[in-house]
Amino acid sequence: MDTIQVAGVSLAYDTPAGRVSALENVSFATEPSEFLCIVGPSGCGKTTLLNMIAGFLRPGAGEIRIAGHAVGGEGFDRGVVFQDFAQLFPWRTALGNVAFGLEMKGVPRAERERIALEQLRLVRLEKFAAAYPHHLSGGMQQRVAIARALAYNPAVLLMDEPFAALDAMTREEMQRLLAEVWRETRKTVVYVTHNVAEAVYLGDRVIVMSPHPGTIRAEVRIRLPRPRDALSVEFLQHQKELLGHLTG
Amino acid sequence: MKAAMSIAVALLLYEVLARSGVFAAALVPGLPAIARALWSMLADGSMLKHAGATLYRVALGLGLAATLGLALGVLMGRWRPAERFFMPLVSVLMPIPSLAWAPVFILWFGLGDVATILIVFYAASFPMVLNAWTGARAVNPIWLRAAGAMGARGAALFWKVVVPAASPFILSGLRQAFQRAWIAVVGAEMLAASDYGLGWVIFDAKEFLNADVMLAALAVIGAIGFVFERLVFGALERATVQRWGMLRLARP
Numbered sequence: 001m002d003t004i005q006v007a008g009v010s011l012a013y014d015t016p017a018g019r020v021s022a023l024e025n026v027s028f029a030t031e032p033s034e035f036l037c038i039v040g041p042s043g044c045g046k047t048t049l050l051n052m053i054a055g056f057l058r059p060g061a062g063e064i065r066i067a068g069h070a071v072g073g074e075g076f077d078r079g080v081v082f083q084d085f086a087q088l089f090p091w092r093t094a095l096g097n098v099a100f101g102l103e104m105k106g107v108p109r110a111e112r113e114r115i116a117l118e119q120l121r122l123v124r125l126e127k128f129a130a131a132y133p134h135h136l137s138g139g140m141q142q143r144v145a146i147a148r149a150l151a152y153n154p155a156v157l158l159m160d161e162p163f164a165a166l167d168a169m170t171r172e173e174m175q176r177l178l179a180e181v182w183r184e185t186r187k188t189v190v191y192v193t194h195n196v197a198e199a200v201y202l203g204d205r206v207i208v209m210s211p212h213p214g215t216i217r218a219e220v221r222i223r224l225p226r227p228r229d230a231l232s233v234e235f236l237q238h239q240k241e242l243l244g245h246l247t248g
Numbered sequence: 249m250k251a252a253m254s255i256a257v258a259l260l261l262y263e264v265l266a267r268s269g270v271f272a273a274a275l276v277p278g279l280p281a282i283a284r285a286l287w288s289m290l291a292d293g294s295m296l297k298h299a300g301a302t303l304y305r306v307a308l309g310l311g312l313a314a315t316l317g318l319a320l321g322v323l324m325g326r327w328r329p330a331e332r333f334f335m336p337l338v339s340v341l342m343p344i345p346s347l348a349w350a351p352v353f354i355l356w357f358g359l360g361d362v363a364t365i366l367i368v369f370y371a372a373s374f375p376m377v378l379n380a381w382t383g384a385r386a387v388n389p390i391w392l393r394a395a396g397a398m399g400a401r402g403a404a405l406f407w408k409v410v411v412p413a414a415s416p417f418i419l420s421g422l423r424q425a426f427q428r429a430w431i432a433v434v435g436a437e438m439l440a441a442s443d444y445g446l447g448w449v450i451f452d453a454k455e456f457l458n459a460d461v462m463l464a465a466l467a468v469i470g471a472i473g474f475v476f477e478r479l480v481f482g483a484l485e486r487a488t489v490q491r492w493g494m495l496r497l498a499r500p
Binding site for chain 1: 388390391393394395396397398399400404408409412413415488491492493494
């Protein structure tokens with residue numbers, strides 16, 4: 001069964017300048033454990049689409065299903081990572097942040113702290129379990145956010161440009177780490193980005209979107225072996241192909 | 249240390265004034281006379297009894313105001329109908345001095361603890377409501393979104409996200425509420441309490457022209473206020489919002 005199924009989803013909202021169509025008839029599905037990237041310029045509705053899969057927004061038309069169940073709001077079957085470093089709760093330690101979802105699920109303290117520590121180990125931050133977010137660098141905060149979204153074992157991980165605000169070197173390091181985390185956890189990932197190289201590095205498949213209204217323009221399957229070499233000819237060819245779809 | 253210095257200078261100036269002979273010694277007693285009065289009241293335990301009574305009234309009035317004010321303020325900040333209903337009431341009631349209610353409360357509840365505690369409650373409520381209201385509206389929406397994605401609803405969302413997220417404002421509200429409560433309790437005791445409390449001590453001493461006792465009680469009122477402001481709230485702030493990086497220290 002498809003993990004995520006997006007069928008004929010549209011969304012329009014009213015602005016002082018009139019009715020704006022953010023998304024128009026968007027459909028796609030993911031395979032289990034697939035890493036799907038969505039690229040597009042700002043205004044193409046990629047974040048809106050992710051927010052609808054997360055259950056923060058309702059589609060105006062169409063339907064979204066996760067493992068066959070229609071999305072009617074947020075749920076433990078999905079973990080979400082945002083771009084903003086401020087997404088962590090400053091009043092909780094790294095461990096406390098990662099344990100939050102389990103706490104909401106009613107998992108007893110000892111058990112949830114054990115799982116949270118395991119998740120921090122996955123993003124190599126177990127030594128910082130007792131640190132508060134403001135003592136961590138931006139990259140470390142985003143790693144905690146990934147551990148937090150994975151801690152309650154959702155089927156799907158939704159990521160909205162999580163590394164966009166990081167410096168180039170840290171971003172590459174984070175992409176490598178995420179590829180490893182994904183290989184180990186085998187989650188279905190939907191990853192929104194405007195960075196084409198990032199999409200080619202991470203994705204099994206890349207959906208290219210275009211704005212006004214937000215629609216799917218192309219779908220490109222990336223069949224490169226992992227870990228990927230960003231300097232290989234094939235990698236650059238994929239990048240070129242995607243850029244062609246974006247600008248063409 | 250700096251605090252001790254400024255207080256010492258102020259005391260010295262007072263002592264110079266008291267010894268200058270401009271005012272009668274019975275009306276403006278020197279520091280040794282005040283210290284003797286303070287010592288004898290501490291020694292016979294009466295000052296402790298009075299301070300205890302005052303603290304008890306503040307604890308109840310402030311505790312009630314903090315609990316209800318927090319709940320109401322956050323509710324108003326998170327739910328528009330509550331804001332629309334309560335905000336006009338807050339605006340009307342807030343400008344009324346809490347002591348203006350003293351005769352009314354005395355009429356309704358008689359002299360004593362109930363009237364005094366209600367006055368304290370009235371004075372302390374508004375800073376708490378207003379700060380909690382602002383704090384709830386200042387919560388970073390991304391925390392609510394992240395918490396929602398992780399299944400936080402209802403009471404868990406309130407206690408584990410909204411309240412800590414608003415804590416810099418809530419602490420500030422608590423601090424102001426204490427100050428208002430501490431000011432109100434002394435006035436309330438002068439009017440509505442009988443036989444004990446620091447405010448009552450001052451009012452009672454006036455009848456017997458005991459300026460030294462009045463000033464000794466004032467010193468105790470100031471000292472307790474100072475301890476709460478600097479030690480209790482300072483420590484509370486360091487242990488929470490400062491440790492969490494939600495408030496930073498001013499530049500040295």
